[in-house]
Amino acid sequence: MANPADFTVEDLPSGQVLRLSGNFAIASIGDVDRSLREISDAVCEIDISGVTHMDTVGAWLVYRTAKEHNAQITGGAVDASRLIDAVRGVDQAEVAVKPRSSSFHRFLAEVGGGVVVSITTFLQFLGFVGQVVKAFFSLLMNPRRFRWHAVVQHFDMVGVRALGIVGLMSFLIGIVIAQQGAVQLRQFGAEVFTINLIGRLTLRELGILMTAIMVAGRSGSAFAAQIGTMKITEEIDAMRTIGVVPVEALVVPRVIAAVVMMPLLGIFASLMSIIGGGLLCWIVLDIPPATFVQRLREVTPMTDFWIGMIKAPVFGAIIAMAGCFQGMQVKGNAEQVGLKTTAAVVQAIFLVIVLDAFFAVFFSEIGWG
Structure with missing residues (x-):
C-alpha cells in the first residue's frame, strides 16, 4: 500500500517524542499497532503532523497510545483532531451496565410474560368467537x-x-x-x-x-x-x-x-x-x-x-x-x-x-x- 503507516521515536530533553507518518487507516495499521504496544519507555508527546490520512480506527489507535503514556497529541489536520476528540468523547462517556438478575427473577419474568401472552390471546380469541x-x-x-x-x-x-x-x-x-x-x-x-x-x-x-x-x-x-x-x-x-x-x-x-x-x-x-x-x-x-x-x-x-x-x-x-x-x-x-x-x-x-x-x-x- 502507498505511504503506509509508520512512526519514529525522537529523544528530546523533555522526553521522547513519537512522530507518526503515513496513512493511519484500518487497512494499514496492523504492524504499527503491534509496534506501538511494544514501546515501554515513557512518551511525552505524539506528533501527528506527518499523518496523511486517518480514519476512526487510526484515531482510536493514536488516542489509546496517548492515554497509555499520558502523552499530549500535537500537530495534525483539523479533521484528524476532530476524529481523535470524537473517540475521546466515546471513551469517556458513561456506559450504563445492565444489572445482572438472578435465575429466580428471570424465571418469574418468563412466567409472567407467558401469563400475559396467554391472557391476551384468550381475550383475542373470545373477540374472534364474537x-x-x-x-x-x-x-x-x-x-x-x-x-x-x-x-x-x-x-x-x-x-x-x-x-x-x-x-x-x-x-x-x-x-x-x-x-x-x-x-x-x-x-x-x-x-x-x-x-x-x-x-x-x-x-x-x-x-x-x-x-x-x-x-x-x-x-x-x-x-x-x-x-x-x-x-x-x-x-x-x-x-x-x-x-x-x-x-x-x-x-x-x-x-x-x-x-x-x-x-x-x-x-x-x-x-x-x-x-x-x-x-x-x-x-x-x-x-x-x-x-x-x-x-x-x-x-x-x-x-x-x-x-x-x-x-x-x-x-x-x-x-x-x-x-x-x-x-x-x-x-x-x-x-x-x-x-x-x-x-x-x-x-x-x-x-x-x-x-x-x-x-x-x-x-x-x-x-x-
Whole structure:
C-alpha cells in the first residue's frame, strides 16, 4: 500500500517524542499497532503532523497510545483532531451496565410474560368467537351470501378424507383398551367386564376425544395454514377491498363443516373402537360376537351416546375457530405460517381437553355419570 503507516521515536530533553507518518487507516495499521504496544519507555508527546490520512480506527489507535503514556497529541489536520476528540468523547462517556438478575427473577419474568401472552390471546380469541357468531347471524339474515359450495368442500376435507385415519386409530385404540382391561380384570376373574369398559369408555370419552385430537391435528392445522397463507399473499385484504367479509367467506363455512362432521366422525370412531375391542375379546377371551353385542347393549346406557353427541359439535366448533383464529394472526413472513399452525394445534387440543374435563364434571353433577 502507498505511504503506509509508520512512526519514529525522537529523544528530546523533555522526553521522547513519537512522530507518526503515513496513512493511519484500518487497512494499514496492523504492524504499527503491534509496534506501538511494544514501546515501554515513557512518551511525552505524539506528533501527528506527518499523518496523511486517518480514519476512526487510526484515531482510536493514536488516542489509546496517548492515554497509555499520558502523552499530549500535537500537530495534525483539523479533521484528524476532530476524529481523535470524537473517540475521546466515546471513551469517556458513561456506559450504563445492565444489572445482572438472578435465575429466580428471570424465571418469574418468563412466567409472567407467558401469563400475559396467554391472557391476551384468550381475550383475542373470545373477540374472534364474537365475530364468528355475528357473521353467522348476518348470513342467516342474508342467506344469498352463504357459500354452500365452500361448506361442501370442507365436508369432504374434514369428514370424508379423515375416515381412513380416524377409523384405523379408533380400531387400534379399541384393541388397546380391551387388551389392557382384560389383563387387569383377569386378576379378579372378571374378564367379562371388559365389555363394560369398552362400551362406556369409547362412547362416552375416548371415541369423541381422540377424534377431536385427530381432527385438530389434521383439519385445524390445515385451516390455520390456508388462512395464514392468504394473509401473507394479501388475498384477505383484497377480499375486504371488494366488499367481502373474510369471516363470512372463510371462517363460517369451516366452522359449520367441523360442527356437522364431528358427531358423524365420533359415531364412526366409536363403532370402530367397539369392533376392535370385540375382535380382541373374541380372539383372546373367547367371547362370541353375539354375546359381546348383547352384553354391550345391557351395560351401555344411551346417556353415554348422547353425552358424546353433545360434546362432538362443541369440540368441532372450538377446533375450527382455533385454527381460523391463528391463521388470521399471521403477519410478516412465511415463518409465521408455521408458528401459527403449530399454535393452532396446541390451542385446539388444550381447549378440547379443558372442555372435556368440564363436561365430565357437569354430566356427573346432573346424574349422567
